[in-house]
Amino acid sequence: MSRITLYVSRDAAAxxxxxxxxxxxxxxxxxxxxLDINLIRNGTRGLLWLEPLVEVVTSxxxxxxGPVSADEVAELFDAGFTHGKPHARSLGPVEQMPYFKxxxxxxxxxxxxxxPRSIQDYVDHEGYRGLEAALALEPGAIVAAVTDSGxxxxxxxxxxxxxxxxxxxxxxxxxxxxxxxxxEGDSGTFSDRMLMEGDPFxxxxxxxxxGIATGATKGxxxxxxxxxxxxxxxxxxIAAAEQAGYLGANILGSGxxxxxxxxxxxxxxxxxxxxxxxxxxxxxxxxxxxxxPLPAIEGLFGxxxxxxxxxxxxxxxxILDRGAEYYRNFGVGRSRGTLPIQLTGNIxxxxxxxxxxxxxxxxxxxxYGGGSLSGRPIRAVQVGGPLGAYLPESQFDTPLDYEAFTKxxxxxxxxxxxxFDDTVDMAAQARYAMEFCAIESCGKCTPCRIGSTRxxxxxxRLIAGEDAAKQELVLRDLCNTMTYGSLCALGGxxxxxxxxxxxxxxxxxxxxxxxxxxx
Amino acid sequence: MAKKSAVRLxxxxxxxxxxxxxxxxxxxxxxxxxxxxxAGPLIPILHGIQSALGHVPKDAVPLIASELxxxxxxxxxxxxxxxxxxxxxxGRHVVHICRAEACQSVGAVALEAHAKKSLxxxxxxxxxDGAVSLEPVYCLGNCALGPSIMIDDRLQxxxxxxxxxxxxxxxxxxx
Numbered sequence: 228m229s230r231i232t233l234y235v236s237r238d239a240a241a242x243x244x245x246x247x248x249x250x251x252x253x254x255x256x257x258x259x260x261x262l263d264i265n266l267i268r269n270g271t272r273g274l275l276w277l278e279p280l281v282e283v284v285t286s287x288x289x290x291x292x293g294p295v296s297a298d299e300v301a302e303l304f305d306a307g308f309t310h311g312k313p314h315a316r317s318l319g320p321v322e323q324m325p326y327f328k329x330x331x332x333x334x335x336x337x338x339x340x341x342x343p344r345s346i347q348d349y350v351d352h353e354g355y356r357g358l359e360a361a362l363a364l365e366p367g368a369i370v371a372a373v374t375d376s377g378x379x380x381x382x383x384x385x386x387x388x389x390x391x392x393x394x395x396x397x398x399x400x401x402x403x404x405x406x407x408x409x410x411e412g413d414s415g416t417f418s419d420r421m422l423m424e425g426d427p428f429x430x431x432x433x434x435x436x437x438g439i440a441t442g443a444t445k446g447x448x449x450x451x452x453x454x455x456x457x458x459x460x461x462x463x464x465i466a467a468a469e470q471a472g473y474l475g476a477n478i479l480g481s482g483x484x485x486x487x488x489x490x491x492x493x494x495x496x497x498x499x500x501x502x503x504x505x506x507x508x509x510x511x512x513x514x515x516x517x518x519x520p521l522p523a524i525e526g527l528f529g530x531x532x533x534x535x536x537x538x539x540x541x542x543x544x545x546i547l548d549r550g551a552e553y554y555r556n557f558g559v560g561r562s563r564g565t566l567p568i569q570l571t572g573n574i575x576x577x578x579x580x581x582x583x584x585x586x587x588x589x590x591x592x593x594x595y596g597g598g599s600l601s602g603r604p605i606r607a608v609q610v611g612g613p614l615g616a617y618l619p620e621s622q623f624d625t626p627l628d629y630e631a632f633t634k635x636x637x638x639x640x641x642x643x644x645x646x647f648d649d650t651v652d653m654a655a656q657a658r659y660a661m662e663f664c665a666i667e668s669c670g671k672c673t674p675c676r677i678g679s680t681r682x683x684x685x686x687x688r689l690i691a692g693e694d695a696a697k698q699e700l701v702l703r704d705l706c707n708t709m710t711y712g713s714l715c716a717l718g719g720x721x722x723x724x725x726x727x728x729x730x731x732x733x734x735x736x737x738x739x740x741x742x743x744x745x746x
Numbered sequence: 747m748a749k750k751s752a753v754r755l756x757x758x759x760x761x762x763x764x765x766x767x768x769x770x771x772x773x774x775x776x777x778x779x780x781x782x783x784x785a786g787p788l789i790p791i792l793h794g795i796q797s798a799l800g801h802v803p804k805d806a807v808p809l810i811a812s813e814l815x816x817x818x819x820x821x822x823x824x825x826x827x828x829x830x831x832x833x834x835x836x837g838r839h840v841v842h843i844c845r846a847e848a849c850q851s852v853g854a855v856a857l858e859a860h861a862k863k864s865l866x867x868x869x870x871x872x873x874x875d876g877a878v879s880l881e882p883v884y885c886l887g888n889c890a891l892g893p894s895i896m897i898d899d900r901l902q903x904x905x906x907x908x909x910x911x912x913x914x915x916x917x918x919x920x921x
Contacts, residue, residue, distance in 0.1 A: 240888050243903030275890040414846030417887040452793075452830050453842075453886050455899040490786075491793050493828025496884055510788030511820075512827040528785065569889065572851035577890025600852060609847055613884075643889065645848045656847070663846075663884065669827075 230263045231309045232284040236339070237268035238424050239456040240417065245296060246279040252300040253281070260304060270425020272321050272339035273579030282321065285311035291324075292316040326595055331557060332581045333565050334542045335418075338425035343460055346467040349428040355473060357544030361436045362481050369440035370396055373543060375551035377563025382408055382499070382536030383611065383640040384716070385562075385629045388543075391533055394523035395441040398531040403443035405434050405485075406508065406527055406534040409450040409457070410492050410499040413612025415643030418567040419537035421579055423450075423457040426541075427464035431487060433540035435474065436547055437533050438485040446487045447527070449504050452494055461489050496613075496667040500715045501534045503669055514669045515715045536641070538567060557583035562628045572608075572645035573599045582627075589623040591644060603648040607732065609656075611640025613663050614720035616727035617656065636727065638720070653732035658686045660724040664717060675718025678709045682725065689736055699729070699736075762808035773798045774806045778813040788814060788824055792831055801832045836879040837872040839917045842896040845882045848889035853906070857893045858882075860907040865914070877918045 235241075235250040250266060257264040271278060272291075280293035281303075290311040292303060299316065306314040321327050321339075332338075341348040349355070361369050374389025395403055407430065411419040423430060434446045450458055465487050468474040476484045490508060492498050498507045502516035505527050526532025542564065546554045555563045562584035568591060570577050575597035580586075592598070592605060599605050607617045616637035618625070625631055632639045647656075661682035668675045682705055689698035706722035713719040729736060766774065777794035781787050791810060795802050802825055811821045825831045843858050865873055865880060872879040888894040891903030895910070897917055905913070 239901045240891055240903060243888050243891055243894065243901040278891070411887060412885055414885045415848045415889045416885075417889055420887040453883060453896070456901075490790065492830075493789060493792070494830035494883070495828050507789065508786050510786040510824065512823050571889035572848040572892070574890070613847060643848075645851055645889065647851045651851070656850075659847070659850070667884070 230265055231257075232265045232267065233309070234267050234269045234282040234284075234289070236271040236278060236280060237343070237456070238271035238278075238421060239454070240275055240421070241271050241278040241280070242456070244278050244294070248297040249279040249281065249295050249300065252297040256300050256304050262309065264309075267342050268344075269341065270338040270343050271421060271579075272327065273335070273421065274321070274324070274326055274576070275578040276576050277318065280318075280321075281308075283308055283311055287311060288320050288322075291318040291321045293318055326576060326578070326580075330581050331565050331583050333545050333554065333557070334429070334538060335422065335426070335567055335579065335581045336545070337429065338422060341426065343425055343427055344463055344467075346428060346464070346471050346473075349426070353548065354428055354544075355432055357547035358432050358436055358439075358473065359479070360547045361439055362479060362483070366396055366440050366442065369436065369547065372546055372551045373440070376546040376554040377551075377558070377561070378539065378542055378546065378554065379562070379629070380536055381538035381542070381566070381641065383413070383638070385639070388535060388539050391523050391535070392437065392441055394521065395443065395531045395533050398524050400531050402445065402528075402530050403441055404527045404530055404532040405437045405441070405443045405446040405540075406505065406532055407434055407446065407448040407540055408499060408501060408504055408534055408536045409448050409454075410504060411451060411454075411537070411641070412496040412499045413614075413641050413643055415571045415609065415612060415645035416569050416641045417571075418569055418579060418642065420454050420457050422537060422541055422567075423454070424460045427457075427460045428468065429544055430461075430537055430541045431464055431468050431474065433543040434487060435478065435485050436543050437535070437540060439478075439483050441531075441533055443531075443533065444484045444486065446485060447508055448487065448489045449492060449498070449508055450489055451492045451498075458489060458491065465489070495669075496663075497669045497715075497717055500717065502715070504534065505532065512669070514671045517714070538641075559583075559585035559626065559628050560630055562630070566627060566639070566642045568627065569643045570596050570646070571643060573601055573605075573648050574646040575600050584628050585626050587624050587626050588618070588644070591627075592623065592646065596646065599646060599648040601648045601650075603650065605646055606649040606651055607647045607653065607656075607728075609645040609647070609724065610643070611638040611723075612643055613660060614638075614716060614723055615640050615643075616723045617653065617731060618727070619731040636723070638723065653728040653735040654686065654690045657725045657728040657736075658683060658690070660721055660728075661686060664721040668717060672712070672714040672718060674709045674712035675714070675721075678705055678713075678718065679721060681705060682709075682721075686725075695737065702729070762812055764805035764809060766803060766805045766809070770799060770803060770806070771809065774809050775813070778810060782814060788816070788821065789828075792825060792828075796831060799835075801835050804833050834872075837876050839877060839898055840879045840881060841914075841917075842881045842883035842886070844884070844886050844888075844892065844894045844896075846885040846889075848885070849892035849894055852892045854893040857895075857905060857907060857910060861895075861910055864907075864911060875918075878914065 277293035498513040503513040507513040664679035
């Protein structure tokens with residue numbers, strides 16, 4: 228009898244709802260039945276409401292079942308799931324599911340498909356073709372390809388990646404660095420984690436290409452401590468890449484050198500800001516630096532440094548492999564390529580959707596998301612993390628495009644969408660935004676450090692109805708000071724959720740006291 | 747003014763006095779020795795000490811400072827800046843509850859209140875039996891499957907108050 232191959236994700240999200248227990252139950256049940264199985268722990272496909280998802284390799288391809296609980300495993304065997312036979316949990320092939328079918332998976336092409344611990348699997352699925360292409364090019368040509376692709380920083384700031392790289396390439400120094408910002412602190416985002424756990428090699432390849440392009444020989448991945456599984460995945464992948472000659476003193480015999488190290492953060496949201504991240508890597512308090520000098524000229528340890536987000540760097544291999552034009556042909560306006568969108572919060576079908584820019588919020592919330600998890604009407608969504616604006620239903624037709632979001636006083640950020648149903652109290656959300664800023668402020672500039680604390684107090688007075696008109700005036704004035712007077716995006720963007728909540732949902736502020744009294 | 751004997755020696759304390767146990771002290775020295783050649787070694791060293799001892803004892807600060815040739819203020823400044831590093835010994839399990847927006851949208855505020863009530867402690871405190879320390883966290887990257895908590899380094903999703911109690915009951919059983 229031939230060996231049966233099954234996949235159960237090892238992604239932390241899948242584990243959080245029982246994937247390890249399902250994998251153990253499958254192994255035990257197979258042993259009990261004397262079946263020879265090959266159980267692979269892959270990344271997640273990103274259809275997170277269906278986790279734990281089990282895929283079985285059949286003559287018709289990979290067939291999925293989910294969500295599976297450990298106590299259903301025996302009956303799945305009884306039903307013949309090892310041969311793709313139907314069961315109540317049958318989903319058919321993932322590639323044919325509506326949620327997955329129309330996705331444009333470029334950066335996440337392998338996530339959920341390959342074994343993240345196997346460099347061979349990576350190479351067999353078009354891995355390291357971008358690096359090979361890059362090794363045949365002059366550094367300037369690699370940078371030009373990244374510039375021409377239109378790739379912009381996926382961490383949130385959307386700064387053109389090629390420009391940063393070009394500056395580092397053009398700056399002379401004895402030592403240059405590539406730093407990956409894997410301090411994914413925005414609520415509603417998990418694409419960095421999912422990629423690092425599900426396909427760590429693509430990030431390593433992207434960073435290696437960045438090193439070769441700019442003359443940097445040392446790279447750091449600054450990873451938040453909250454992602455222990457990603458740490459394990461990255462450490463294992465780095466060791467495998469070194470072993471296979473893709474990292475080290477002589478990459479694929481080219482004579483080029485690049486080494487990588489993973490560093491853990493300390494749970495400070497501000498360290499997702501690039502200059503405070505660099506301070507943290509240097510072993511200091513994560514306080515924001517003044518700019519200029521730009522990190523590309525004086526970055527880590529005062530040396531020229533490329534600092535990019537995980538998704539930005541992980542999008543580089545496919546650009547080098549398929550060409551800048553291939554990547555640029557996805558997207559709209561000045562937002563080129565694809566965005567891994569994370570659909571989260573109170574949503575029925577939460578998960579990761581990689582699509583070209585231009586898809587609308589409404590399509591995402593209803594066609595993909597299937598509406599709220601609670602079944603109640605969706606009242607507001609927050610896009611772009613804790614510093615992103617709250618959008619009401621009237622703005623759901625906004626396409627996901629950096630400029631379209633800027634136009635409505637919002638931001639796309641790292642592509643996270645948090646959904647709230649009609650039970651949400653928007654005054655409480657505005658207060659939380661200020662509270663979060665107060666907790667996470669690095670303390671360097673006054674508008675952020677003091678303004679956030681005063682902001683909480685003013686909102687408290689506003690919702691208590693103490694001279695409300697005056698409090699609103701003070702709050703708007705305070706937000707104006709924070710926007711224009713803060714050193715970085717934390718103080719500068721906290722007004723986004725506050726003011727958008729106030730503008731779009733004024734009734735929650737005005738009637739707060741009355742509603743609480745009667746409700 | 748040629749009197750050689752005018753040179754006055756200032757006594758230098760080679761190693762700072764501390765109330766660390768000898769086991770703790772040797773952990774601190776071992777971690778420092780192992781990691782101090784890294785570029786920017788302080789944060790990796792603090793992680794190393796906390797993962798071995800469960801916390802970074804206050805009295806470890808002068809020792810780390812002397813090992814790295816930094817001032818105590820610099821080391822204290824770093825330890826106190828980052829939420830993750832703790833100066834007090836934690837309970838046998840550290841439970842982080844996500845307070846961020848995505849989890850709020852599916853009941854994190856109620857979960858937080860339930861957790862504090864059922865454990866009888868606030869954030870940054872440890873249950874009297876020493877089993878559980880409770881900490882807030884701002885996003886665990888499990889935003890499609892909230893409310894989320896992390897017990898030690900294991901992530902848990904879709905944590906209702908009932909499931910929280912089950913998980914706590916399991917965690918409290920000495921393993």
